[in-house]
Amino acid sequence: MTEAVTRPTLEAVAARAGVSRATVSRVVNGGDGVREPLVERVRRAVEELGYVPNQAARSLVTRRHDAVAVVIAEPETRVFADPFFALQLRGISKELTAHDNQLVLLLTEGRDDHARVGRYLAGGHVDGALVFSLHLDDALPGLIRGAGVPTVFGGRSGWSDGTPRAVYVDSDNRGGARAAVRHLVGLGRTRIAHITGALDQTSAVDRLDGFRDVMAEADPRLVVEGDFTPAGGERAMRELLDRCPDLDAVFAANDLTAAGALRVLRERGRRVPDDVAVIGFDDMLPVAEQTDPPLTTIRQDIEETGRLMARLLLRRLDPRNADDTDAAPSPGVVLPTTLVRRASA
């Protein structure tokens, strides 16, 4: 409606530069094996015409798309309630951009969408996929394997079945949990409780395992299942307080949970950290810094996780993308966590 409907083609550039289409193609794709003067002429023609290659035509022959799908399978609204997702995407985006790849975002709402994603992936629109399959019972991994697209997963895969050696990137949930609990122990606490995350997610399971690594002999009543939400944290904290009024510390599976716990503790008149020390997980800034008192927590570098996933995938797609820095032979990469000390523990 507005402007020139027809963008210039290779042909047009060739005509303008007085060379063949093949030569223009060579120049546009790096210019190897073309003599300087010609390169120059072609470059100028490209410039003058404002030529931009037609990606569809190119893909048709190269069978490359320079695009990767990011699949986020999260029926719950949780992903959207925290910045996790955004940070992860940012890391991914940075890495993909640096290698001239596009990011196609596939969000799924419930199981119905899984088939759609499977079809899309199988359709060969993208060169690879980055998948966040947050739940253990997801059908997605299977569909994705079926699609035959190179994939890197975010988070350890829970399904021990089938998917052998799936490449994944994860935070050191278990190690971080250990560090959290050890910190509480170091504070002299002895009645340490744990509010877990949603146990259908590996991160929650791993954090629970970390807790148990340190508190092997813990009173089983000191562990209550939460769901990664503040409401879950409140509920669990009440239960904990009712069961074990003598507890003196809480390790919450994430910061949101900790925030809920904190509220109940205040409501019940327990001082934090004097009566009860509280430690979270994630270091989700808008939450951890805003609680009262500010939350001591375990930080994971979310953005770096995303970046690493993208890097791993790009390397699989094209070995030339490999940095000199990385050479992991293992299918899984686990990123370290660090303790951030604030006021709650």
Add this chain to the structure above:
Amino acid sequence: MTEAVTRPTLEAVAARAGVSRATVSRVVNGGDGVREPLVERVRRAVEELGYVPNQAARSLVTRRHDAVAVVIAEPETRVFADPFFALQLRGISKELTAHDNQLVLLLTEGRDDHARVGRYLAGGHVDGALVFSLHLDDALPGLIRGAGVPTVFGGRSGWSDGTPRAVYVDSDNRGGARAAVRHLVGLGRTRIAHITGALDQTSAVDRLDGFRDVMAEADPRLVVEGDFTPAGGERAMRELLDRCPDLDAVFAANDLTAAGALRVLRERGRRVPDDVAVIGFDDMLPVAEQTDPPLTTIRQDIEETGRLMARLLLRRLDPRNADDTDAAPSPGVVLPTTLVRRASA
């Protein structure tokens, strides 16, 4: 490495079904004008071969991509610190998915990336673009106009220049601000302060205007500039308290700002809402519900904003996408806001 490298083509399906490629194409694209028995035969062949159309080949001739770009230009980390962005994306994703369009995400980090985005858009990879240009001085709008791609903006465009009648979707920031302030007035407050957002964003300007609509005669010292962050809210609140110790209410430009203000008020021994009533904006759940006391605020339906943007764009791309429900002739659509009453005001 794993399986059949060659996916079946139209040709193969045609051979299998014993018909021509054209017929297969017709069936695959809806099947109009093909007799039932043939349709059936082709469908079966497609099924058996696991045929999926090659999108690149199709785009090459149709010049459609069934994909739209979502451009998020946010040099600051702010976008990533709140769920705004995620909700918006979810709304967009739902709408696009419903119309079989893909979402290509373009995140920009600073000005350098703008050129890249412009090039991508001009490259004709996508049929349209949804743009969140959060700052007034962005070069992006110009580049996008230059790319000649149908675009819908998120948020009122600040640049009165050039871009005439740019299509946009925005929340009723001004009206929401008025409602907030009127609520405070209705509570009997008379010394009402306002902590603004970052004034290079139209949302902040509009909220300030709404404040002034109601408080035309307000003491100018009651308005302090913030930046949409908790830290900014703290700083502004301190300044406000120093200048006007007699203030009895605060309208914060967003919930994050309000959270910061709340902290300072508590620190200074002011009770909320008894001494000072506080109202925010956004109704960002993880923040608004977690503050102490929980925040009274103005809710905007972020997800719906995203959905509407996508709908508007799709309609422009193909009038058939128009729902019967919508028929806005105006270039801008403004979504209503509502007051959510909690405990802070």
Add this chain to the structure above:
DNA sequence: ATGAAAGCGCTAACAC
């Protein structure tokens, strides 16, 4: 080092 020519897989006129 450069050009000519053959497709990549699909859709859309146009015949029949």
Add this chain to the structure above:
DNA sequence: GTGTTAGCGCTTTCAT
């Protein structure tokens, strides 16, 4: 209603 045919814009042998 169905088949035939001519490209869409590009890369890539293969000659030269």
